[in-house]
Amino acid sequence: MQELGKQQKMVIGMVGLPARGKTYISRKICRYLNWMGFKSKVFNIGNYRRQICGTDCNSNFFDPGNKDASKARDECALLALNDMINYLRNEGDVSLYDGTNTTKQRRKLIMETLQQKFSEVQVFWVESICNDEDVILRNIQLTKLNNPDYIGKSSEEATQDFQQRIEQYNKVYEPIDMDENISFIKIIDIGNDIMIYNIQGFLQSKLVSYLMNLHIYPRPIYLSRHGESQYNVLHKVGGDSDLTQTGLMYAKQLGKYFVQELEGNRNIKMFTSTMQRALHTSNEVCELLGVEYYSLKALDEINPGICDGLTYQQIADKFPQDYEERKMNKLTYRYPRGESYLDVISRVEQIIFEIERSRLPVIVIAHQAILRCLYAYFHEHEVPEIPKLNIPLHQVIKLVPAAYYCKETRIKIDPMTGNWEIQDEATIKKVKSFLDL
Template identity: 40%
Template structure:
């Protein structure tokens, strides 16, 4: 917590000393998500994204325990497909040892979460909960039962999460994009690596039993088929499990990119003022025109120079709508035969800038003069600080959760024209940064930021369209 909110005074001798907790998650029991599925089904990607979603939007302490990493430490990075043969007892014992090491670390981490939070904040009490993700194949009924026995002393709720893929094209793409060049095949040619990994999958298929193929209805589980085309849920109840399910229904592993840009310089930017709903300056209008030309070349056409479906979202504020107004829109027939209106703008109030409340339209010097205590609080904890009758970055994160769901489900290139605070939050989420660090992300004017989520992480490119324009130092 950020510190005392108010000092006592005659009209309020007993003020509330501490702000509400900045971690909005319910103090639920500890939870363990156990991944299930054959290799190249996106389990590690799902684990990583789910961990980021719950920690970023709900403040849940999350950690992924990838058994493959433990196996590489104990048995070496490169192992041929024979190592994964279930009849290879020596290798099987090595893999069990790796799983035991991962579960041991998982148990130790879960037991450490509450003491760490209590040390951080003496005003808290109760079980804060923690969520661990056990990332491995766990393809047999026996292995799943063994895991339940191993974690039973923790008293944690266990949810199995299975990823099934019947789309051979998607499987092949996952093998090529996520396995070639990784530690397991660092010194192996691409073709040999792909073939060996196919053989590894066949070894796992020998013992693979999908959830519910036998009587496992007593378990809590979610089954995802073909990257989210079909879902099966069993015994899924409670706040966080239901939020997990909704998130998983929107996420997918197909390649796509997001393009972030702030509005062009506004009249208030040029005067050093915070917030407001002013229009663009002359410099801002120049950027709007330059952005439209850049978008036509880099977003709206594919590698063959043909139109491709592309989306455009903006905030409802004047400076964003004006920035997007020169981007051309046109109809064409997409590859699946449907009529598509390219770059038809979709306006979201959720994308409006962080509201500065009583400080709206003021410069930072004016804020420091009129609200000196607030300026001091903001300096100490920019993430949790809330403007008088306005918003904080923590509020902004809650406001942007529905936008994150919408973004997760998109499959076409998406351009978002929004504001510094908004794009800081979205950037930090997709780049898998801690939520508190979002306040420090540089999002300059006159720049397009391209983010491409992949199985190995989210990759960033920045394009300076015009020279950066003047603006307030921060928000």
């Protein structure tokens, strides 16, 4: 049996001047691919350069006329390329080669090296072009000034040096040309304007759709499970039971929370499942907010197949082998006649596209397994961890994705009193640790 998109190893090569969001894009792609079950890794040439040549490199180091530095930089690029090839030869499905790769000659060299090393490999290039000086400047200030290359430098000094570094690259920059006869996507000003050439197969096509829907406007994403259901109380899986009295009270309190949180903004997108407990929770919220929701089967809870309506104890008694198998690997275990977490990921993928595309605040009211999958997408969790993520009842998870991290706040809502307890304000992940600098 084959798996879609897994016939060939793939290399995704980034192209573009510094501060064009290449690292942002390659990290997003990498996260998306891993989440979909393709083992993927970013190889950032800059990190190799910093490890090998140190961080004390000012813009002169990037002058194409500086022969020694050029040679050192070429060596770093080759080292990254080699590691990438080894990764693909071993466990990896997709390698992302995150560097400027600004000349035709460089891209040709990479293509030739890869073709020598693999009998069959797909290479897909992603060029990020941005001509908006404000965006570039913001990008420099947001992501480059914390860069170890600029420790101890003033912000002005660092910005100026980085702009000079960009100029050095610009001297030799050749945008991808159709004559190079490579598969590529050019992204101009992240998502607005896109050019695609010679796209092949499942994975490249997925990536194009994904990249088409990206934008860099910040907006919050709110995740909440439905209120407590009758099956929750009985510890039964599956079913389509309605809310308990407590669950209904949560729904009302949740509505009040959103009224205050959104300050009367009705310009939002709200998604829910087709199940009673989610619909009834959403109805209460929508009534207070004066908005409508999308009810989607893709957000229905994981289907427990033949275990529907049983407690975990009953499953252990009735289907001991299934119970054990699931305990061993909750991610890939598929309930007989039901679904696995991987099945769920593949059907909620369309919701990820909807959320990514939205420039408005998004509310998702759904179910434990569903929200585990969505949450993991935003947080760069290892896929095998997904079935263990903590998504309790009666809690809102507010996510605000930013360039290299996702800000998270958890709001625990007491269904009885309506009191909120803000839980995890401190889980903001720092740019630096995320960038592995």
